[in-house]
Amino acid sequence: MVQLIPSPDVVLQMLKRTGAFREGHFVYPNGKHSPHYFQMPLAFRYYDTARVLAVALSRKFRVEKDIASQLTKVSIISPSSGGIPVAFGVRDALNAEQIYWAEQEHGERMFRQYVNQGEVNPCIIVDDIIRSGQAIDETAALVKKLGANVIGCGAIVRFTSAPDEMEGVPVKSLVEFDAHMYDTGDACTDCIKDVPVEHVRF
Ligand SMILES: [Zn+2]
Numbered sequence: 001m002v003q004l005i006p007s008p009d010v011v012l013q014m015l016k017r018t019g020a021f022r023e024g025h026f027v028y029p030n031g032k033h034s035p036h037y038f039q040m041p042l043a044f045r046y047y048d049t050a051r052v053l054a055v056a057l058s059r060k061f062r063v064e065k066d067i068a069s070q071l072t073k074v075s076i077i078s079p080s081s082g083g084i085p086v087a088f089g090v091r092d093a094l095n096a097e098q099i100y101w102a103e104q105e106h107g108e109r110m111f112r113q114y115v116n117q118g119e120v121n122p123c124i125i126v127d128d129i130i131r132s133g134q135a136i137d138e139t140a141a142l143v144k145k146l147g148a149n150v151i152g153c154g155a156i157v158r159f160t161s162a163p164d165e166m167e168g169v170p171v172k173s174l175v176e177f178d179a180h181m182y183d184t185g186d187a188c189t190d191c192i193k194d195v196p197v198e199h200v201r202f
Helices: 008-017 047-063 080-096 135-143
Strands: 023-029 035-039 075-078 096-105 108-111 123-130 150-159 171-178
Touching: 008 023, 008 047, 008 150, 008 171, 047 080, 047 150, 047 171, 075 135, 080 096, 080 123, 080 150, 096 135, 108 135, 123 135, 135 150
Parallel strands: 075 096, 075 123, 123 150, 150 171
Antiparallel strands: 023 035, 096 108
């Protein structure tokens, strides 16, 4: 029997097992160094893992009275392509009526569905990982411009450096991760120990 909300340790083990979370010595395209690397779509390529993670996240939304009382007239919204499998999984678990996802177009975030004012239900914004919170922020602004409210927000993993509240709602996650990032190699503990680097993409 799978627990509906697995512990943060169990979730991290799932991410490790699927290759979505790795430990080592990584350099990102922006030049930052880190001993951790998340590539969340690697976890979502396994349907069973995707389902367990999305159902667990959905449980955190369902306990909120403001969300439970508005179901099923709710929209699940992903800020980018990485959050789409999370959005579909959460939608399924909550039986929410609508799904939207945003894309970057000419440097601006906009809905792929090109919707009009008034068409969007009250929103739960979900992503696979929240690193800075900027994508969620931009999506929340988009939602408000279309006349809808943000009633929930969350991700499988949230870096503790990102906000834990958005538009007055708490940001839900299965793992709160204290990410270590070094601006340059000079400050990086692995560089000091001469550990070989691996260059990775976001
Ligand atoms: Zn380094």
